[in-house]
Amino acid sequence: MESVLDHRSARALLDWHIALGADECIQDMPVNRYELPDAAPVSVRKMAAAPAPDAPGTGAPQPARIVPMAQVDPVAEARRAAAAAADLPALREAMEGFSLCDLRRGARNFVFADGMPGARVMIVGEAPGREEDLEGRPFVGPAGQLLDRMLAAIGLARGSDQVDGSVYITNVLPWRPPQNRDPEAAEIAMMRPFLERHIALARPEILILMGNHACDALLQRKGILRLRGTWAEAAGLPAMPMTHPAYLLRNPAAKREAWADLLAIQNRLARAT
Numbered sequence: 001m002e003s004v005l006d007h008r009s010a011r012a013l014l015d016w017h018i019a020l021g022a023d024e025c026i027q028d029m030p031v032n033r034y035e036l037p038d039a040a041p042v043s044v045r046k047m048a049a050a051p052a053p054d055a056p057g058t059g060a061p062q063p064a065r066i067v068p069m070a071q072v073d074p075v076a077e078a079r080r081a082a083a084a085a086a087d088l089p090a091l092r093e094a095m096e097g098f099s100l101c102d103l104r105r106g107a108r109n110f111v112f113a114d115g116m117p118g119a120r121v122m123i124v125g126e127a128p129g130r131e132e133d134l135e136g137r138p139f140v141g142p143a144g145q146l147l148d149r150m151l152a153a154i155g156l157a158r159g160s161d162q163v164d165g166s167v168y169i170t171n172v173l174p175w176r177p178p179q180n181r182d183p184e185a186a187e188i189a190m191m192r193p194f195l196e197r198h199i200a201l202a203r204p205e206i207l208i209l210m211g212n213h214a215c216d217a218l219l220q221r222k223g224i225l226r227l228r229g230t231w232a233e234a235a236g237l238p239a240m241p242m243t244h245p246a247y248l249l250r251n252p253a254a255k256r257e258a259w260a261d262l263l264a265i266q267n268r269l270a271r272a273t
Contacts, residue, residue, distance in 0.1 A: 018108060019130070021179040074100040074190045082197035088117055091201060095174055095194050103187065107175035109136035113198070115158035116166035120269060122204035123147075124195070125171040126213040126244065127183050133176035138169050143245035147210075150245070150258065154266040164273075168202050170195070172217045188217050199235045205272060206265065207237050211244035229261050231268075240265055 077100055085091035096110045104110070111128040114137045123139075131141035139147050151157060151167060160166035173183050173191055195217060199207070209215050209232075212224045218234035219241070221227060227241040242261045248254055 018106070072100065074186075075193065078190055079193040082193040085197055085201070088113075088198075088201050091194065091197055095191075098194075101175065101187065101190055103173060103175035103177060106178050108133050111136055111138055111171060111174050111176075113168060113170040113202075114138050115168040116160065116163065117168055117202050118163055119166040119168040119202075120164060120205045120272075121156060121167045121208060121265070122199060122202055122206070123167055123169045123208045123210060124199075124214045124218065125169065125210045127171050127173040128176040129180055130176070138171050139245075142249060146245040146249060150262060153259075154262050168204060170198055170202075172213055183213050185216075188213065192217055196235055199237070204237065206268060207234050207239040208265065209234065209239050209241045211242075211247070215241050229257065229264070231264075238268065 078098065081094045081098060082091065085094045092112045095112065098104075107128070109128075111132050125138055128138060129141050129143075132138055132144075138144070148158065156165055156167050158167050158169055172188055172195055174194075177183060177187075207218070209218060212222050215224060215227055216222050218239065219227070219232055224241060224243055224247075228243055230241070232239045232241060240261055243254055243258055248258055
């Protein structure tokens with residue numbers, strides 16, 4: 001006798017598949033979408049039998065006009081929605097309700113930011129991973145734990161209640177890409193207006209661009225191993241590109257260069273006080 005899943009068991013099974021990275025449903029048998037049905041639906045037959053209206057002044061029927069659907073520009077829509085956000089809560093609402101990014105369909109949680117708005121330092125990462133998707137906060141997995149230790153080494157902490165000692169953290173993308181794949185160029189371009197508005201509303205003094213995709217979004221440049229350690233300008237602010245903490249976990253020898261970058265950030269903050 002087959003067992004029947006109740007709604008709780010079905011939901012748990014669905015969550016398990018999502019955690020494994022499943023992002024679409026596949027049927028047991030393939031569907032031939034090019035195969036025509038034996039008979040057209042009744043509504044279609046009626047439309048085919050109906051006479052076409054005559055053109056004015058003639059008795060000849062005119063072919064039906066095909067009106068193309070309006071094309072939606074997701075970047076323009078994102079720019080409009082971002083510009084309308086007057087503060088960070090409004091920006092969060094606009095981003096969470098933005099329906100043109102397909103990543104939101106497969107993600108469990110929307111990941112907006114963490115830390116103190118108004119902090120002198122704002123960190124821009126790439127995209128949420130599995131742990132961030134589960135918790136709804138950026139940089140909470142192993143890479144995030146390493147980031148916290150790196151910040152503590154120069155007197156910064158996302159949990160600090162002091163503006164001078166705190167940081168504000170966000171990502172280029174607020175939703176986890178399937179199976180932690182890299183963000184695509186179209187996704188970065190779509191979310192860039194929100195990121196730029198996020199920076200303008202948070203009003204940091206310094207940006208830290210963690211990894212290639214953060215540099216791509218704000219500098220339109222890649223090659224983090226060449227970019228790191230050299231001050232650049234992004235969104236009108238001084239920006240330090242740094243290797244992502246996930247890279248440092250895989251390449252511990254690179255921590256020495258990351259420490260030099262942290263010292264450069266500490267010195268810049270000290271000179272600005």
